Amino acid sequence: MNLKVHPKVELSEISQTEKERYLMNLLAEKVEQLMEWSSRRSIFRMNGDKFRKFIKAPPRNYSMIVMFTALQPQRQCSVCRQANEEYQILANSWRYSSAFCNKLFFSMVDYDEGTDVFQQLNMNSAPTFMHFPPKGRPKRADTFDLQRIGFAAEQLAKWIADRTDVHIRVFRPPNYSGTIALALLVSLVGGLLYLRRNNLEFIYNKTGWAMVSLCIVFAMTSGQMWNHIRGPPYAHKNPHNGQVSYIHGSSQAQFVAESHIILVLNAAITMGMVLLNEAATSKGDVGKRRIICLVGLGLVVFFFSFLLSIFRSKYHGYPYSFLIK
Numbered sequence: 001m002n003l004k005v006h007p008k009v010e011l012s013e014i015s016q017t018e019k020e021r022y023l024m025n026l027l028a029e030k031v032e033q034l035m036e037w038s039s040r041r042s043i044f045r046m047n048g049d050k051f052r053k054f055i056k057a058p059p060r061n062y063s064m065i066v067m068f069t070a071l072q073p074q075r076q077c078s079v080c081r082q083a084n085e086e087y088q089i090l091a092n093s094w095r096y097s098s099a100f101c102n103k104l105f106f107s108m109v110d111y112d113e114g115t116d117v118f119q120q121l122n123m124n125s126a127p128t129f130m131h132f133p134p135k136g137r138p139k140r141a142d143t144f145d146l147q148r149i150g151f152a153a154e155q156l157a158k159w160i161a162d163r164t165d166v167h168i169r170v171f172r173p174p175n176y177s178g179t180i181a182l183a184l185l186v187s188l189v190g191g192l193l194y195l196r197r198n199n200l201e202f203i204y205n206k207t208g209w210a211m212v213s214l215c216i217v218f219a220m221t222s223g224q225m226w227n228h229i230r231g232p233p234y235a236h237k238n239p240h241n242g243q244v245s246y247i248h249g250s251s252q253a254q255f256v257a258e259s260h261i262i263l264v265l266n267a268a269i270t271m272g273m274v275l276l277n278e279a280a281t282s283k284g285d286v287g288k289r290r291i292i293c294l295v296g297l298g299l300v301v302f303f304f305s306f307l308l309s310i311f312r313s314k315y316h317g318y319p320y321s322f323l324i325k
Helices: 002-040 048-056 078-095 115-120 153-164 177-195 206-221 224-230 256-281 286-314
Strands: 043-045 063-069 104-110 128-132
Touching: 002 043, 002 048, 043 078, 048 063, 048 104, 048 115, 063 078, 063 153, 078 104, 078 153, 128 153, 206 224, 206 256, 224 256, 256 286
Parallel strands: 043 104, 063 104
Antiparallel strands: 063 128
């Protein structure tokens, strides 16, 4: 009885061994192919077949970061192009770092090259960044929250570190535009001071300094520093109906266009307050002062109502409104 059972056990063991060897060889071939692609470019493009073979199908012992995008000109996705630039910076930083290994790869699926992939994942917006772990299915945290965080390379690197424990130091190509702009500004100011070296009373002009201060205040209160740090998109275009949104629907994020709108609204309200103050303190004609007062009041009322309506649209449940809902 034992003689009959023993050969079956050995056959079973041989079959399992061959299966494991086959999977190991298959994995080695996949990793070798990915490394070859990575040697040529830091981000490789994938269609439906490649996506299913290298990302969905086991075996896999590597993490894959995939950017789902729509870069074709007819798609008119400016946000996709901006996000792609940051994605390239991140992938290049990883590809040319000393820590580069075969545990993390960067790829891209364009809508026009992998429509079936978008349909398979029920994806209806672009750009979208996803992490596919070595084992198991992606979790909710494996989808990058682009709307809230933005798509700056540094933010993507932080998200990847949280999901994979792979830390990428972002290296940006040198950008001398800021240095050149600063040099031109210093040269312009220096030239102006030199030309007017015999009459520098304008330096003590309170109105001029007040205007400079207001510009800085408007820029900071409208969220320009947040834009600089987070790198949000200028606006969002719905891929289904083509509608463009300039105001973000969440209180945790904003678009660049939104900060410009807020800046204009704050400037208009400030101008209204200045006119009201002028009407109250000046000693000119009563009729003229009345007109200035009405114009200032109209600016404050209308644009403050507009500002409050934007606040209500972002902070859902806020109960108060004024003129504009």
